[in-house]
Amino acid sequence: xxPSFRAGRxxxxxxxxxxxxxxxxxxxxxxxxPVSIVVPYSPGGTTDFVARVAATYLGAATKATFIVENRPGxxxxxxxxxxxxxxxxxxxxxxNEMTSTAVGALIxxxxxxxxxxxxxxxxxxxxxYVLVVNEKLPVRTLADLIAYARANxxxxxxxxxGVGSGPHLAGELFKSLAQVDxxxxxxxxxxxxxxxxxxxxxxVLVTAAPTVASLAGKLRPLAVAKPKRLGILPDxxxxxxxxxxxxxxxxxxxxxxxxxxxxxxxxxxxxxADQALxxxxxxxxxxxxxxxxxxxxxxxxxxxxxSETAKWSALVKSAGIKNDN
Numbered sequence: 522x523x524p525s526f527r528a529g530r531x532x533x534x535x536x537x538x539x540x541x542x543x544x545x546x547x548x549x550x551x552x553x554x555p556v557s558i559v560v561p562y563s564p565g566g567t568t569d570f571v572a573r574v575a576a577t578y579l580g581a582a583t584k585a586t587f588i589v590e591n592r593p594g595x596x597x598x599x600x601x602x603x604x605x606x607x608x609x610x611x612x613x614x615x616x617n618e619m620t621s622t623a624v625g626a627l628i629x630x631x632x633x634x635x636x637x638x639x640x641x642x643x644x645x646x647x648x649x650y651v652l653v654v655n656e657k658l659p660v661r662t663l664a665d666l667i668a669y670a671r672a673n674x675x676x677x678x679x680x681x682x683g684v685g686s687g688p689h690l691a692g693e694l695f696k697s698l699a700q701v702d703x704x705x706x707x708x709x710x711x712x713x714x715x716x717x718x719x720x721x722x723x724x725v726l727v728t729a730a731p732t733v734a735s736l737a738g739k740l741r742p743l744a745v746a747k748p749k750r751l752g753i754l755p756d757x758x759x760x761x762x763x764x765x766x767x768x769x770x771x772x773x774x775x776x777x778x779x780x781x782x783x784x785x786x787x788x789x790x791x792x793x794a795d796q797a798l799x800x801x802x803x804x805x806x807x808x809x810x811x812x813x814x815x816x817x818x819x820x821x822x823x824x825x826x827x828s829e830t831a832k833w834s835a836l837v838k839s840a841g842i843k844n845d846n
Contacts, residue, residue, distance in 0.1 A: 551611055551786050555586040558776070559604050560616045561597030567729060570810050571646050571774040572616045578797035579790070596685050596844060597621055598631060605633035609781035611790065615639060617777040619770075619833070620687050622826060626834035627685045627844045637780060641826045642787055643794040644775040644817035646807050648729045650691050650746040651754065652768075655721050656739065663744045663763035666725070670701035678704040679725035680714030684844055688714065690833055691727035691746065691770040693840045698765050729772065730754060731811025746770040773815065773829075775822055791818050 556579075560572045569591065576587035592600040597620060607613035615621075617639070625635040652663065658677075660666045670677050681689035684707050696703055706723050708714040711732075718726045719739060733742050734753040744763035745751050760768040776794065778787060797803050798816045807814050817825060836842075 551789055552583065552585045554612065555588050556611065557588055557590045557613045558616055559590045559592055559600045559613060561593060561600035561618075561621070562591065563593045564591055567648055567772070567810070567812060568616055568618050568774060571807065571812055574803060574806050574810070575616075575645055575776070575794070575797065578800055578803040579793050581800070582793040582796040583789075596624060596627060596683075598624060598628060601635065601639075602631070602633050604777070604779055605638040607779050609779045609783075611778060611782055611786035613779065614642070614790070615777040617641065617775045617826065619772045619829060620685060620690065622830040623685055623690060623833035623837050625830070626837040627842060636830065639777040640780060640782055640787060640819075641822035642776040642778055642819055643791045644773055644815055644822050644825055645794060645798065646812040647771045647773040647815045648731065648812050649751060650687070650727050650770040650772070651730045651733045651742050651751075651757065652691075652695060652725065652727045652744045652746065653718070653733050653740045653742045654725050655718055655723075656741045657721060658724050658741070660743070661741075663758075663765065666743060667699045667701060667764075670699070670703055674702040675704060677701075677724045678706050679727070680706045680708055680717060680723040681726075682711035682714060683707050683709060684842065685837075686711070687770070687772050688726060688728050689842070690836060692725070693836055693842065694770060695727060695765075695768060697836065697840065698768055727770065729811065734811075744768065773825070774812070775817070775826075777826075787819055 558572050558576055560569050562568050572589045576589050580587045592603055604613055604615040654660060654666060660669050679692040681692060688711055692705060703725060711728060714726055717723050730751055730753060733740060742754060742757045745754060745757050745759050746768050747759055748761060750759050760766055776790060795816055798814050804814050
């Protein structure tokens with residue numbers, strides 16, 4: 522009886538030791554349920570567009586469901602706060618972009634830390650900016666505009682989609698680099714700013730290149746805020762050619778997760794993003810919508826976000842930009 526008893530004990534022990542392995546092997550693979558990509562703006566904009574393309578092809582890459590959840594308002598902080606407080610399990614992601622990196626400097630008192638409460642996962646695409654002027658303005662080049670602005674301080678105006686928006690930051694960067702005095706006129710969105718530029722109510726706008734390309738002949742583009750020329754605007758000089766090599770502004774779009782999200786999940790999403798951007802259909806959709814595919818993995822994305830945060834936070838402080846929300 523004793524050998525039989527011992528054999529029974531050994532069998533039970535073996536089963537007990539195997540249980541954790543069985544439980545682990547049966548753990549649900551990520552993602553276990555639909556993943557939300559939270560966008561800080563209303564549907565229809567470029568950020569929302571990139572998020573929807575990402576959702577479609579991340580879903581295809583992971584054989585899972587990704588959905589877009591729009592939470593607009595308060596310079597993007599409503600969406601950021603929501604994601605920052607979400608469970609760090611990869612089920613709620615944030616659609617990160619250029620203006621998100623200026624939030625900490627723009628709004629000092631927040632319920633979350635923009636730098637510490639998010640983990641960059643990947644960069645997916647970008648849309649370079651272009652400086653355009655009303656065609657009736659007596660300037661033909663960026664050098665002409667700078668000379669005219671210096672000769673007429675405070676006379677010219679530039680528009681934006683609101684305080685802290687991409688066009689606002691871009692306009693202030695131009696002012697700082699060119700050392701000119703141009704008035705800022707904020708609008709409730711870039712659409713109204715563009716309409717007033719066409720109508721002559723404002724003189725200058727720094728906005729996404731696709732918008733400018735579609736209005737050829739109605740506005741005068743003077744410079745692409747990028748080191749190289751763009752294929753959709755081949756006749757417009759790049760910033761270095763125009764005389765302002767540091768005038769580099771490109772809205773970029775990426776994914777971020779709440780702090781504490783396991784590295785395995787970060788790597789899974791990043792790999793899926795890489796796979797998605799190798800899909801010709803995804804690339805074509807982004808290009809057609811005016812966004813240039815640009816993949817960066819977690820490490821490069823973190824460096825990108827840190828660099829952009831330092832750049833735009835310094836500009837917000839030096840320009841004395843105050844949030845109006």
